[in-house]
Each structure stands twice: as C-alpha cells, then as structure tokens.
Amino acid sequence: MPRSVLLAAYLAWSNRAERYGTRKLQQRLDAGKEDAERLGERRGIPSIDRPDGPLIWFHAASVGESVSLLEMIRRMGEERPDVSFLITSGTITSAEILASRLPPRSFHQYVPLDVRPWVRRFLDHWAPDLIVLAEAEIWPALLHEASLRDIPVALINARMTAAAHRKWRRFARGAARSLLHRIAHVQAQEGETAGRLMSLGLPPERLEVTGTLKEGSKALPHDEAERVALARALQGRPCWLAASTHEGEEAGAAEAHAQARRSWQKLLLVIAPRHPDRGDEIVSGLRLDGWRVAQRSADEPITTETEIYVADTVGEMGLWFRLCPVSFMGGSLVPIGGHNPFEPAALGSAILHGPHVENFADIFARLTNGNATCEVSDWADLGRTLAHVLEPDEAARMAHAAWEVCSSGADVTEKAMDLLFAMLDGVD
CATH class of the missing domain: 3.40.50.2000 (Glycogen Phosphorylase B;)
Structure with a gap:
C-alpha cells in the first residue's frame, strides 16, 4: 500500500485531536447545528446496542444521499433478512427526515468526527462487516482504522467535483493515493469523477462508472x-x-x-x-x-x-x-x-x-x-x-x-446491490 508522510502526520495529529474535536462540536452546538441530546454519537459513543448478525454501515454525505439510499436498503433487507443496516449522517435535518423513513432492521446514528479515538470507539462497538460510503467522503482516520480491522470499504454513487480534485491534487496527492488504495471498489456517477479518482491513484480495476444512485431511488412519500x-x-x-x-x-x-x-x-x-x-x-x-x-x-x-x-x-x-x-x-x-x-x-x-x-x-x-x-x-x-x-x-x-x-437508469441500484452483497459475502 502506498505510504504518505502527510497522511502519517495527519493520523498522528488525529490520534491526539479529542480536544480539537470537542471544541469544534461545541461551536457547532452553539450555532444550532448539533443535536444536544445525541452529541455523544459524534464522539463515537453509541446510543443503542449493536444487533446480532451481519451489519452493513452506510454513510451519506447529504440529505439527498441519505434518502436515495433508503430504497436500496429496503430492497437489500428483503433479499437478506439476516442483515441489519446502520445509517449515519452528520446533520440534524437528515436525522429528522430519516427517522420516519427507515426500512426494517435499519437504524440511524450521527457519524463521529474523524478523530481516531472516536472512530475506534465507533468501530469497536458496531463492528460492521462492510462499510459503504456515498458520494465522495474520504476520511483518513476512518479509512485507516477500517484497514487495520480488515473491514472492506465501498464507495458508491461517487462524485468528485473539479474543486475537490484540485485541492487533493495540489496539497495531498500522496495522501489521496494511499487512502484510495484502502477502498476495495468504487462505483462512480460519471466519467469525470472516474478520471479524477484514477488521477489521484485509485487502481482502475477497482472502478466502474454506473450512473447516479438517485435514478433508482423510490419516489418521495406523501400523506x-x-x-x-x-x-x-x-x-x-x-x-x-x-x-x-x-x-x-x-x-x-x-x-x-x-x-x-x-x-x-x-x-x-x-x-x-x-x-x-x-x-x-x-x-x-x-x-x-x-x-x-x-x-x-x-x-x-x-x-x-x-x-x-x-x-x-x-x-x-x-x-x-x-x-x-x-x-x-x-x-x-x-x-x-x-x-x-x-x-x-x-x-x-x-x-x-x-x-x-x-x-x-x-x-x-x-x-x-x-x-x-x-x-x-x-x-x-x-x-x-x-x-x-x-x-x-x-x-x-x-x-x-x-x-x-x-x-431509464433504474439498473444503477441493481448494480450497487450486486456489488455490496458480493463484498459482504467475500466474493471477489
């Protein structure tokens, strides 16, 4: 796996960043951007027990991404009644929306900040069998700790903007290469994202362009x-x-x-x-x-x-x-x-x-x-x-x-489901 001095420095800092993380959470809480009653979840402290059996952890970067995952999770649950699903997000609005829409055997937690002690605590409790990131979340501490535990990571519905690509390429290209090697498979929304990820070091054999997952999401509900x-x-x-x-x-x-x-x-x-x-x-x-x-x-x-x-x-x-x-x-x-x-x-x-x-x-x-x-x-x-x-x-x-x-693009969900089930079952 490629090594990066910058990544090593970040991981060393993140290992001692609890004071920074606490201060950041307090600032967000003061601004009304955090749920005071569930603030512990942002430190990796669980508020519910882990269910028995296989567990897939899904994380979505935005409200839209969170909602787009629900129909796929519902269908996965119907096909595999032995599997449970943890869904994380980082905003109060996403938590409120997800609360009324969670499929069976699914539950929501706030995602911990990328502080290594908090990430370790989160992973120690939940012990997911598979981690699924939506859009383009690249978290150094999370990917590093998952790699240490041999937990496979998939990036689905991947999208990287030109601005994000320039930032990684200019300031942390070596770190990006090392982190992308910790992701087992990527399904990109379009060719531009695929090209940007490969230019940062993602092995092409781990990448496919499938389209956007939102195409396969269920129509929004109503009363x-x-x-x-x-x-x-x-x-x-x-x-x-x-x-x-x-x-x-x-x-x-x-x-x-x-x-x-x-x-x-x-x-x-x-x-x-x-x-x-x-x-x-x-x-x-x-x-x-x-x-x-x-x-x-x-x-x-x-x-x-x-x-x-x-x-x-x-x-x-x-x-x-x-x-x-x-x-x-x-x-x-x-x-x-x-x-x-x-x-x-x-x-x-x-x-x-x-x-x-x-x-x-x-x-x-x-x-x-x-x-x-x-x-x-x-x-x-x-x-x-x-x-x-x-x-x-x-x-x-x-x-x-x-x-x-x-x-016309409803098969995007099918491709994502096939990939995740194969990874869950350890099929190459």
Whole structure:
C-alpha cells in the first residue's frame, strides 16, 4: 500500500485531536447545528446496542444521499433478512427526515468526527462487516482504522467535483493515493469523477462508472389525506413550487411569481425552503413586501386570498411535487450547485432551473438533451418561462419526458446491490 508522510502526520495529529474535536462540536452546538441530546454519537459513543448478525454501515454525505439510499436498503433487507443496516449522517435535518423513513432492521446514528479515538470507539462497538460510503467522503482516520480491522470499504454513487480534485491534487496527492488504495471498489456517477479518482491513484480495476444512485431511488412519500385536503383548498387554482430554496431565492421567486400572475391571475406559489427553520424569516420578508402569505408550520390554511404558501416543514417534499405541476429547483439561481431533479421527475412535475447545477451536471444535461427541463437565466426569465410552462399540455410534455429520463437508469441500484452483497459475502 502506498505510504504518505502527510497522511502519517495527519493520523498522528488525529490520534491526539479529542480536544480539537470537542471544541469544534461545541461551536457547532452553539450555532444550532448539533443535536444536544445525541452529541455523544459524534464522539463515537453509541446510543443503542449493536444487533446480532451481519451489519452493513452506510454513510451519506447529504440529505439527498441519505434518502436515495433508503430504497436500496429496503430492497437489500428483503433479499437478506439476516442483515441489519446502520445509517449515519452528520446533520440534524437528515436525522429528522430519516427517522420516519427507515426500512426494517435499519437504524440511524450521527457519524463521529474523524478523530481516531472516536472512530475506534465507533468501530469497536458496531463492528460492521462492510462499510459503504456515498458520494465522495474520504476520511483518513476512518479509512485507516477500517484497514487495520480488515473491514472492506465501498464507495458508491461517487462524485468528485473539479474543486475537490484540485485541492487533493495540489496539497495531498500522496495522501489521496494511499487512502484510495484502502477502498476495495468504487462505483462512480460519471466519467469525470472516474478520471479524477484514477488521477489521484485509485487502481482502475477497482472502478466502474454506473450512473447516479438517485435514478433508482423510490419516489418521495406523501400523506394522501393531506394531498386531498390541500387540493380541495386550492379549488382548482394553478400552482407552482419553488423547491429547496436558499437565502435570496425566495424574494426572487416572488418576483417571478408576480410576473407570471399577469397571465395566471389566481396563481399560487408554494415555497419549500431547503432549511425549514428559515420559515419565519421568509414569511416576515414576503409580508413586508406586501404578499398575502400562509405558513404551514403555523397551521395557517390556504384561502382564496393566499398568494404564497411557505411550506416550512420537514419530510413533505413528496407532497408538494405531487400538487404542483411545475417546479423550480432551488440552489440554481444562486451559486449553490442545484438539487436532485429526479425527485420532481419521478412525481410528474415539470422542471425549471437556473445555470448553477454543478452538483447534478450530468443529470441536468441528460434532462436537457431529452427536452425535459428548461434553464432560466434570471428571475425575470423564470417568470416568463413559468407563464408558458404552466400551460397544461406543455407541463405534461415536460413531465413525461423527465420521467422517461428518470426511469431509464433504474439498473444503477441493481448494480450497487450486486456489488455490496458480493463484498459482504467475500466474493471477489
């Protein structure tokens, strides 16, 4: 296995980094980014017992990744009732969303920081038979400790941005090479990621390009009684969704809404912010601008007078994609990188987006090639485009085209399942 002086130095520091880790956790706790009642999990202290039998540990870097794993885990559990599944994530929002969706024999813990004593404590307790990392999480202490225990590691749905690649290549190429040799197999989302990983030293025989796992994920769930009640409250009014919005996008969406209302006078805008705890702030700003707003977390109903509905709740995106025939994907007219377009595509909502879709560039390119989405350049352009796409025939055409692109990659999940079962059973 290749050696790296920089990696050795990091591991030596990480072995004595408990004070640093404690200080970092306290800062995050003070900022409201940690769960005080479960803070011990971030130090590798378990809050539940390990189940008997084989255990696969899955870790996802983001909320979207966490959710995309659930359908695959459900299917794996059906095929192998002897296997249990540990799912870790690092944010409060992900924990809240996962809590209501965990498949049988699955449970959630917060992932420990990459501090060697905490990682060792975590691995000593859970003793996973297989570690599965999603996206591009490369943690030195974790990979080193897993290697010492001969625990196989798979990286699935791998995606490495150009910026991350430049950082590793410029400052820690030797360390990256040594760490990548500790990963038994990688399934990459696209060719660019595959090339970047190989340039950092990943052996090509351990790599395959399979596409994005989100293509095989199950459609987001919803409460049918709530959908019926909200549809009744709409009374046939046209509506559109600004999904997973970030700061600055709500005011822009309202600007586009005002323009589209010139053609659709009864039009309702549903805003579902990426971080629901911003709901009060969003509502206050919109009301100051003169909009008649109802807020879901405050149980305010949609009436004939409501112009904007702020859906500041967790775990209800499946409801809004089903209700709204057109969705604008947030994080794309501000430099965030966009969000998963397969979620609206799977539920029949036509997709609009801005130019900042780096996080899902390959997927958006395929949707664009299939005439399944529209890119807008600014908020005024969104308003003009929205007025056109709201026409029922156009919305239905785009939604059907997006669904065809979405459904064409369902074999990605099958490939990931085949790989993980083979690794679990020790099959080369």
